[in-house]
Amino acid sequence: MSDTTLLAVFEDIDPAANAVEKLHEMGVTDEDINVISGVPITHKMLGRPHPHTNVSRLSLMGAAAGFCFGVFLNYGTPYLYSVYVGGQFITPIPPGMIVMFEMTMLFAMLATFLGVFLDSYFPNYRPMEYVAEVSDGKIAVFFKCPEDEQKKFVDALGTLGAESVKPAEAQQL
Amino acid sequence: MSSMTVDLNRVGAKGAIADEAEGKWGMTIDQDLCTGCQACVAACAMENNLSFVGEEDAAYGRTQHWIRIERFWEGEYPEVKATPFQPMLCQQCGHAPCEPVCPVFATPHSNAEQLNLQVYNRCVGTRYCANNCPYQVRSFNWRDYHIEPFHANEAVVDGAVKLVFPLHNQFNPDVTVRRRGVMEKCTFCIQRIHKAQDKAKSEGREVEDGEFTTACAQACPANAITFGRVDDHESLVSQLAHQGRGVKHLEELNTLPRITYLKEG
């Protein structure tokens, strides 16, 4: 039995959530379901498992790296090549605060940005399963089901209010 | 402050200053003797390859004068009284406000010689040092004045008219000629300091007080400017500085200037 991927397009959140519940009843696991939408919809509304993200961890790692870099710039480089200016101590504290803060924020932000790219596998220019209606506000539910049970799923989701249920094709976005 | 310095020779860092470098140079300027003749200004310009900016730019505040004579008067006409002339030049401050603000370390402090150095080839031209100098003694090279056509003469060479720059013959070979975009200021004639030190070293002795002096001190007909080692209590400049008439300008700013002005004797 080979699996095929179907896609059901819904107009509103309620029918989409009901559809996800129905799919669970019909034996489709969460890993085989993918919900794509034009606005962010919380996982709780759809009855889906909590999506995990590594972005916040990467932000913290970036902040730590930035902090170390800031410490190095202000407290390390003067000892690598010492130049005395203005009768001030070679590594004064106030400029250190500023440099450490800015570098911490910079690297944290860069790491966060990078985290989005890494976690979402951006940039992704391969053909992907998608329908253009999603950016028009529709909610698309992609799911894997056994090929011979296709009609059952089409009927079930149709009664729940799907605008269309059809086989999904990977298209060049 | 000395407890907070790092022994660079032990740390082995770059920029370590040789132990046997000599210090501390200073100056006294007797405002009661100064006649305002501006010989020091001319001598400094000759010695240090200063450019002539022309009448228009000089009027607009772009003079290349490392030393200037300030004139003031008191009172209202007709009871106007002239005040003593005030030669103003780089004070080589111990806590120089111009030094920490340069983003590229173009004006560091020489701990050994106690001079405020200006590194022309490092200057990027942010001009923060000039803003921060309370004595306003820094000059900026706004233009390539030395090679501007208005300084040139037209000469006929091989039948063609060419520009020749006679002032270039006057340049002091011991001093760089600065291009535009670079900050400069009085260096206490550091080229003369080093020349005298080299000569003394090659003869295996110390530099004697009075063996050499800065261009401005040399030119002053009233002997108002005295230059020498202020850490040597026997030197003329030290003795003059410790007379009762000595003041330091803008002392309240805690810049620790190296020049003592003698006035109101």
Place this chain on the structure above:
Amino acid sequence: MAVTSKYFSGSEKAHADQHEEEDDPRQYLMYDPKPRGEMNAMVMESMYTTSWKFWLVMGILTFLVITCFIYAWGYMIAEGLWVAGVMRPSYWGIFLVNTVFWIGISHAGTFISAILRVFKAEFRRPFTRAAELMTTFGLIQAGASIFMHLGRVWLLYWLLPFPNARQLWPNFHSPLMWDLLAIITYILGSTMYLFLPLIPDLAMARDRTEGGWRKIFYRVLALGFRGTEGEWRHLQTAMNFFAFAIIPVMFSVHTIVSWDFAMAMRPGWSSTVFGPYFVLGALHSGMGAVAVVLFVMRYTMKHMDYFLRKEHFDALGKLMLIVTFAYTYFFFNDYLVQWYGGDKWTDALLHWLEEGPMAWMFYQLLLFNLAIPALTLWNKRIRQTPWLLALIGLLINVGMYWERYLIVPVMLTINRMPFTWKLYEPRIEIFLTIGTFSLFLLFYMIASRLIPLVPVWEVQEGQMTHTLRKVGKTHVPTVSEFE
């Protein structure tokens, strides 16, 4: 989704009461939802539609950029800074004024997209991107202005934190180095913060474009975004982080820029209140600029009257009023205290400001920055009239530019060496300033044709969270949270 239609049927419509009309929630964008597809079409259409007036303005701006920015700057680099008006004692002139001005403009973008997001102020939704674009483009002009100021701009890279050929690092004691690090952090941060919420709208543009260079442009920049739950989660986590992170960066950037002045030993500059004073000044001029930009958007771009409504100008006007008072507070903290304390140099400086040749600037500053906003913005009618708010915003910007002009070259005139006192005359800087303004406007106009200026997904998200809930005999506007 959202608003139940039965509210609008039947008996309520019979009331021709003014009061009822004002209460009609459909006047508010969040309670006047349209289908997403329709909003997408409106935004795309406003992006594509150009008129001859648009091309005329583009032509003028391009001409000004070529002459007043590229040619004038090239001439100055070739000739030296003598073609500018800087001299002793005003070593810093209009270039620094421009730098501070543009950084000020850029702060409004962050305020609106970050601070309003953190405080969940829903009215921000249609114009966060327009404001954030101001940040990015304003910072580019600030960078250009500070490069113009350098004596040897071709050696600019020496300021970067890396060891040179002799292993010398730059000087971190210097406020200019802090400036460099802060501005680099801010420009990178705000560009990233601009780009992240832009991705879904680029995906929408990609889906609605048939072909040609636009399709390639959107497809490449949309990075293959589809809108999966994972993608939204990563994006939202990142956007929340950025919103919280960029606020302290924003405060620190202008504080550090103000320390370029405050750390110096000049009378009038060495003031401890410069940090917050400059930040509030930045917000003041930035909000005014946002008012101008929103007014221009609403009246020149198609369909923007659906997205930008009286309520947005009203809210912006209230913010401007609050910032005016905060700015006035810091202004008086600076000047009043100096006036009262009165060391002789500060006294001379204040007399110079009040009675000297630039006194007209000082009084215009008081009028445009303090008096006019404080006296007009409390009035709801004025706030809700877009052109009036834009005019007030423009005057605020003029006043703030005068304020920076007074602080930089004019205050530098009065120092502790009276023999050097001389008034600054701007020369080529005037052209270069026109050049930076033209470049800013040119960038903005090009951006308005390339990317959707209204974040439609955020507007739809907002409309989904706003409902009318029946409480007692009436329907009450209710906002919920979806995160």
